[in-house]
Amino acid sequence: MKILALVPYLPSPPTFGGQRRLQGILKQLARDHELSLLALHNPLDDLGAWTAATRAWCPDVSVFPQPPFGLVGGRKRLAQLGTLLRPRSWDLISHRSEPLVGKLREKLAAQRWDVLLVEFVQMTSNLRGVPREILPPVVLDEHNIEFDLQRRVANSADGVRRIFAEANWRKLKREEVAAWRGAAGVSVTSSRDQSLVHAEVPGKLCAVVPNGVDLEEFAPPTAPPDPDTVVFFGAHNYFPNTDALRFFLGEIWPRVLAARPTARLRVVGPPPPPDIAAPPGVTIAGFVPDVVAEVGRAAVAIAPLRIGGGTRLKVIEAMALARPVVATSIGAEGLDVTTERDLLIADAPADFAQAVVRLLSQPAEAAALGLRARKRVEAAYGWEACTRALEDLCSTAARTR
Secondary structure, three states: EEEEEOOOOOOOOOHHHHHHHHHHHHHHHHHEEEEEEEEEEEEOOOOHHHHHHHHHOOEEEEEEOOOOOOOOHHHHHHHOOOOOOOOHHHHHHHOHHHHHOOOHHHHHHHHHOOOOEEHHHHHHHOOOOOHHHHHOOOOEEEEOOHHHHHHHHHHHHHHHHHHHHHHHHHHHHHHHHHHHHOOOOEEEHHHHHHHHHHOOOOOOOOOOOOOOOOOOOOOOOOOOOOEEEEEEOOOOOOOOHHHHHHHHHHHHHHHHHHHHOEEEEEEEEOOOOOOOOOOEEEEEEEEEEHHHHHHOOOOEEEEEEOOOOOOOOHHHHHHHOOOOOEHHHHHHHOOOOEEEOOOOEEOOHHHOOOOOOOHHHHHHHHHHHHHHHHHHHHOOOOOHHHHHHHHHHHHHHHHHH
């Protein structure tokens, strides 16, 4: 198939979950199909390095720096609040790029494409104004059900964030459901998300394409873990992760330390907001040169999320490394896993702390749980197996032309 993909950022080198999914599925598609990418890019990031890394496996890449992506802090909040009275959501407004739209029209007019693969509903804003006669069947790959994620943020946040999310998720729902109706096919990461699609658009062609992992890159380490080490890794400039970190540090970590004074926590990824200070036993490590090695050294990995959408790549990746995971129900949501067999699930702070302490104090049990986790990932969450469902969806959609 000839597949043209619209992506909100370059997939490589992956530094956060969305990039890992993009790289995982798109590299698989590029092996067997003719793939071209039109990508947006944050002007604050290194365009040259990301473009080169992506072109190493997909030579046909056009990149368009997007100014709204470079807004941070108060400037971003002001821009978001400025859209409250507008009919469109901030998400779609911020992802519209006229240069990208121009290139899209040019490529669609120049040759025939079997499928237009759109990554994230936000990127559908770039389809507005494209003549229907040149538009191939559209497949929308939903990493999250975005309106559902923002609805959860509205229910959990406070202040300006809550006001914004409360108004924005309703606009986003209208746009997202319209995108589902207009697409030839939709892919989601979990059966729960599939049920949300079918609740709004009964009978819509919708496939579950799980988040996965590179089984070779995330191979279990041969060395034993560092005793009493806990790791929380992810994009801590992403509100659901920030909320999870605050929850863990405020309500769970003191309980862990009380029962296990030698415990240490490393927080890995983009630095969290400055108001989050590291309490005793905690290191804010920030970016690290090798996330695989960092997580592989930990005795326990945690996913204490209270807000989320889709599925959490951090959980799958830790399991692939044979690290025992403690997660909340939201942290493990959408994954075909069972507590006590593949990981431990706990929601109340006391229960979560008890699960962490249990694994730290019983390394043999922790190691056995980690090995079972690795086997579960091998069976269901390698990128090759995950991408097969998306490939089939694209093939079916292409036949609707």
